[in-house]
Amino acid sequence: MREVARQAGVSVATVSRALNASGPVGEETRRRILETAERLRYVPNRTARNLKRVATETIGVLLPDLYGGFYSEVIRGAERAARAARYHTLLASAHDGLPELVRALRTLVGRVDGLVVMSPDIEADVLRKNLPPGLPVVVLGGAVAGHGSVAIDNAAAAEAVTRHLAGLGHRRIALVSGPAPNADARARRDGYRRALAEADLAPDPVLELAGDFTEASGRAAAASFLALSPRPTALFCANDAMAVGALQALRDAGLRVPADVALAGFDDIPLARYVTPALTTAHVPIDEMGSQAIDAVLRAVRGDAPAPPAVTLPTRLVVRESCGARL
């Protein structure tokens, strides 16, 4: 910048004003400055600008993982919203749980104007301890006191799926639930139980199979499912990845879906509509969760709102083929 100023015969202040149109600059002077900058291929150093402006024009997006259709959709939605607002998206993931989460949080500070965090069972304390007070944070998929959140009603959605299965005449409906400590997983299980009670079906612990939201665990759970006697006629997986795994395992075992076993998932990841049979599932507006989270952060960043709100996005049952419902 100094060099541009020198060659254009003006001061750096004038160069800055000319390039940002942030103050009065003589027509002739402006032209000369622009031309010189162009010739020198000068592009202002964003870091320096950010330091002075106390704003980075970027929002951090911290996810537990990047694998699978779910996170991809979140990222896509987030980037779309950020781009629309001329903000950037700084991506981070924390695979190894708390230690890496803390590390990621701390390295993000000062680089971002706000943060979207998704992490199973994130705690208010972790956030408070590792982030400067006042940094707008929106938690994805779980409310944390003092921060905004974008979530869905997991229990209601799971209840709707289970009710659908019951409505189709199934009396023994198994569940593959998510990892025990996970709040989403618990809520979905609760919804499942509620629907059973509602349909006057006795809850049965053996019907609740353990899973951890991975495709492999869905496959494993399907094996346990097959060992159940009498075998349940329906299987509800607490997310689509597990449902896809279960679908493969069931097929490998020679069972037809939905003729022999009705199968349902949760999330409606893009893949859900492509498998055969297409998966009946609870539709979660995943990309919208990403974009709304960004929007909420941005409102707080820009001071339009005191603090990001807690929003709950609607889900809906998507009936496809895997449950055998007449379409």
Add this chain to the structure above:
Amino acid sequence: MREVARQAGVSVATVSRALNASGPVGEETRRRILETAERLRYVPNRTARNLKRVATETIGVLLPDLYGGFYSEVIRGAERAARAARYHTLLASAHDGLPELVRALRTLVGRVDGLVVMSPDIEADVLRKNLPPGLPVVVLGGAVAGHGSVAIDNAAAAEAVTRHLAGLGHRRIALVSGPAPNADARARRDGYRRALAEADLAPDPVLELAGDFTEASGRAAAASFLALSPRPTALFCANDAMAVGALQALRDAGLRVPADVALAGFDDIPLARYVTPALTTAHVPIDEMGSQAIDAVLRAVRGDAPAPPAVTLPTRLVVRESCGARL
């Protein structure tokens, strides 16, 4: 930081040294500083540090789009490699072609230490004009003079797929190619033609259907395919997204794959193995392209190498069910 220094009764220099372990600090002093920083919840401002260090510890990843399995994989690979090196990933996308590409390029400058760019037909000129000289850049999927690149041998891979089809006895093999100006698309078409020639099959312009790499265009191309008379017995789509679209359209038209029509794709996106029948396709190590691109940029950033190299990653034919080959 000043506040921490004040409360701990030392200078900011000592605070900096204590927090970064970058110089000798008395045991007692260090303890007091750390404790004070903790109490004040002080986290150093990364922007300031970056300004002084002339490094941002982040690599920009600029993609044409974020939709679909392909880009998700690139992102995943890139983030993985960046995280391993303790770098961050700044995500950007340029949907609207050149204008937005230029804008993105310019806003990225000064925020990143290096750049991974993927864009159909990116030109050396655009890069040169909008980026400061010396910024390490790696182009994904197409070489640009003066920059590193990570690509695959599109023609060879397409040739292998086509040869596989020919080897299965197909004599009329149609192609759904990508958008005409796209270099990848052209190379794949060339490979297809080469394989035909190799198998002594006459090239026929009507067998080359237009597509644009989207699922919808695959569906549309399948319609044209069905109108061909006599109908070819095999359909090679220049990417998996189009193959998936074609698969749906063929099925909707009452045709069985592979019994009535052999279908092949290109890329091996995650979805390819999940559709029924699973897609025979050219496997492209997508996530590895992302990670290798980051690695190449990092080597340049760290000065281990003068400039990022041009690497070509191996592809391989993945035979699944959609072509009817005995497995």
Add this chain to the structure above:
DNA sequence: ACACTCGCTGTAACCGATTACAGTCGGCTC
């Protein structure tokens, strides 16, 4: 002719860290 306004431009402070350099102090050597 003088005071004032207004448009343009320059000087220098500042953002929040890092770090070169210099200074202090206790302990050792001879």
Add this chain to the structure above:
DNA sequence: GAGCCGACTGTAATCGGTTACAGCGAGTGT
């Protein structure tokens, strides 16, 4: 006991922009 060394700490320059403030000349009103 003087000289030195090394460990520790502080002062201040610096990174590359932005911007408050001041200066300056030309035009305007009276």
